[in-house]
Amino acid sequence: MSDAYDFREVEERWQRRWADEGTYQVDLDDPRPKYYVLCMYPYPSGPAHQGHVRNYTFGDVLVRYRTMKGDAVLTPFGFDSFGLPAENAAIKGGEHPRVYTEKRIAELKRSVQRLGAVYDWRRELRSHDADYIKWNQVIFEELLRAGLAYRAKAPVNWCPGCQTVLANEQVLSDGTCERSGDVVERRYLEQWFLRITKYADELLESLDALDWPERVKTMQRNWIGRSEGAQFRMPLVGHEHLEVEVFTTRPDTGFGMTYAVLAPEHPLADVVTTPEQREDVERILEHARHSTDLERLSAEGALEKRGAFTGAHCVNPFSGEPVPVYVAEYVLGSYGTGAIMAVPAEDQRDYDFAKAYGLPIVRTVEPPGDFDGEAWTGDGAHVNSEWMNGLDVDAAKAKAIEWLEREGIGHRTVNYRLRDWLISRQRYWGCPIPVVYCPADGMVPVPAEELPILLPEDVEFRPTGESPLRFHEGFRRATCPTCGGPAVRETDTMDTFVDSSWYFLRFANPHDEYAPVDKAAARRFMPVDRYIGGITHAILHLLYARFYTRALGEVGLSPAELREPFSQLFCQGMIRLGGSAMSKSRGNVVSPDQYFETVGADALRLFHLFIGPAVEDVDWTDQSDDIIEGCSRYLARVWRLAVGEAAGSRPVETDDSSVGSSDLRREVHRTIARVSDDIERYAFNTAVAALMELTNSIYKHRGGGADPVAVEDAIDTLLELLAPFAPHLAAEAYERRTGKHVHIQPWPVADPALLRAERVKMPVQVNGKTRDVVEVDPDVSEEGAVAAALASDRVQGFLGGKEPTRVIARPPKIVNVLV
């Protein structure tokens, strides 16, 4: 009964027991209310780092808490096991990506288990497993059938370092690859796309109702980038049948259009250019071919708006006047119609360009009198606009659109910044795209019964990073499912974000043999109630997953009514060391393993929970080891209290009259309320603080001769409350004391009657400064509070015999006496 706490032995034993007893396994027919807690499944990069520890500890607290609350908690785990690092390792002369990846998975799994985070391992899934590949391919083919997947030639982002194309989302704002840091090039290639733009509006609008961090929702809104405006056509002077169509958000400024601009990739750019201008224009087109949007729009583009006059004119339909048509890099072929009406007076980019090329500037919106800037984009009365004169911007917009529609040259329209998702990757270690190309039948999907198309194992990795699939004849050579003739297999693989876009649905029944998603199981467990992960996935993964959930519903592969996969999202802060995020690639990791050896998993968990608010970033400092030490000390203190030498044998019930026992009981119930509330709010740091306070208090009461029954009850409740945070120690101590398994006990409920103190300390202020504290009944009346305040000698001293001019009483919180 008095032995020291042997965390190594205890942690291992309880981990085995939770697994053996299936404490955290739930099934479809579980009668309890469902609750789905999910941490973003990790890329397996080896043993867990502190970021993982933090993530899984938070998730585990919720899993254990909700389980004690009586829910059937779905707590699955898996591995996002396709991806470039494994392939890069192979290229550098390492192992085959499969061997490499599976070793890293084993390492990560081991440290996750040592942490004592509990998962239903029966549900484990890995993206690179044949089963997952098969369903990934089945989904792809359904999307293809439904027109949600398609193949198109497009200007794409090519990363020379990764030897593959990238999604727009994977290119940083400085035009480099988020993974390799290489400058991304523009290439025109046939690629596979998923039609995410079909859902642009819904993805935008349903953000409002989600319980997600506001900044994540803002980032998604920005990314989708909805803008309302108008589209209209302008005849080209001297070209009978040619028109240029433009998109604008400011149709009201039409009279101020003094020129028009075509994107360099606009099909008309070449057509309308006059022989005299050809050389100038060709230079622009040539330059644009070699740069990405980002290059064109950022760095150099800011200095000079590279452009050229085409020699052509179009007619401004508002004024009826011809205006020159330019080609310029600041207009993108991929947004809107790839052509704009330029209004220098009301658009800064147009203004800069007009200045540089000596083009006229005509105001159509009167800026405020004190405006000393260049282009005015705010509201104001219209001028130089004939039938719009005097109207404000909104009214003029409405009138302009009405006019365009009446004239039959244009209409109201909505544009999005969001583009379709480019999913093909010219790499090996990913899910093969299941189609073949037949000289006779063209592109043909592989029949479902032939899936999965697996990656060949016997491949050679080239130092250039080129996909070995392209050189693997056995893989490339295929038979056309339609005509039976020879065909060539697609060698592109899918973006790994495809894998992570539906794994949470698969978890509902990960071994279903009939469909990628078991709809009945998905109806039971989806949506995810608490999704926990890093802010780094704010746009990419979370947007794709929202899209995929809808797309799967549309093609009948998941419940159609399920639109949003993650009801609540929590983004935990990251761990920094030396100013930057702790990561394996930076080589600044502090491994959790050493702490499993020296202080145990519970102490390390407690550190991450206690160190600060869960949403905030944490700096790993010289002090961190001291704090971990402190957490370990705290746990030892609880252990001694619960099962150590000083722990009393269980006393017989007595009446509840001993000194202080009532105070202790009240404190226990206040702690129950605080801890429960704090867990719901992810305020784990204050929850732990509350447990420490209660622990200190129990020590004091026991030393002060409080009723042993109250003390022992308090200790039991303390262990119940501690169970989600330090699950091993709490389980062991609780079992020794009560013979019961704490993790399947009901979560304690605070008694409202005990939440109110018998007497409360009420500060008394004189002129707003606290001068004394008096004890009052919590239900004290205003008169009673004032009387108690004025009865204070100290208060009287400050009054100096004078009558208060005013007394503000907010019983039992405060009394403020004014003189």
Add this chain to the structure above:
RNA sequence: GCCCGGAUGGCGGAAUGGUAGACGCGGCGGCCUCAAAAGCCGCUGUCCGCGAGGGCGUGUGGGUUCGACUCCCACUCCGGGCACCA
């Protein structure tokens, strides 16, 4: 440039408009011990004061309020996101 966060002791941090600094780290002191470790107990924002006590104090300047870390306005610094999307 625009949009979000944030700034509190030596340090991490706590505070529905009501005693600022809970809890912990570090530090100081005491008990225990032959001694140390561990543990237990106490003190620890700052200035003045022997003390009782008092002044000052939540990035800066203003405001609202009986009362402001908290609300409002302006600013400084730090962090993050977006940044020619027409």
